[in-house]
Amino acid sequence: MMEIRYELTEEDVVAFNVYHVKNSNIGRNSLRWQRLASPLIFLLFAYLLSIFTEIPAAPLLSTFTITAVIWVLFYPKYFYWHITRQVRKMLKEGKNEGLIGEHVLKMQKKGITDSTQNGETIVNWEAIKSFKEDIGHFYLYNSAISAYIIPKREVNADAVRNHLKKWLTL
Known part of the structure; x- marks a missing residue:
């Protein structure tokens, strides 16, 4: 024995939740989807905006491309920060004495x-x-x-x- x-x-519980999301298929797929789908939506929005308005396509696409690149680079850090924040909120609102x-x-x-x-x-x-x-x-x-x-x-x-x-x- x-x-x-x-x-x-609280830090241990947060560490577990972040570890779990980083290592679960659902967590990795969620991060991948959100990391890549949002920039595509940004670029599609820029393209549609250029079609339906008088704004030239080049400035719109370059601005939204920069935004998309920044999103791809920094979104994982935000994703895990958000999980940490949510876990802390849940720990504060519930009864977790055990x-x-x-x-x-x-x-x-x-x-x-x-x-x-x-x-x-x-x-x-x-x-x-x-x-x-x-x-x-x-x-x-x-x-x-x-x-x-x-x-x-x-x-x-x-x-x-x-x-x-x-x-x-x-």
Whole structure:
């Protein structure tokens, strides 16, 4: 058995959500679609504006082309900033006492027990859909959109990784 104690912060939850969007097919497709479709709409608008008004096409197309290039270059940064902002808003508006705060995670032969001030959840290893990690966190996905978040700053990362690989059969 391994027991780890850690404090889960708002930053950890935001990091998970950004990681999830960056690494999910839906998140990547959404970013790709929004990044490329909007500039095409800008250029189409410029073309139609030049047809239906007296404004010459060259200045319109050059202005909207510059706008489109700026959009393609900077939209990903805005996209992830927007996700971060939305997650922070949701955390502030809802009751998240069991999410943010102190956690005691026990990893045993039968599964995981996560204890917080609000209660305890017990999950069998078979319920863990995938194990992912980034620079600062481990993510134990228990569904397509939620995971147990373990910040590496609070634990011995190699020991936790080895222990998880011992129990997980993904």
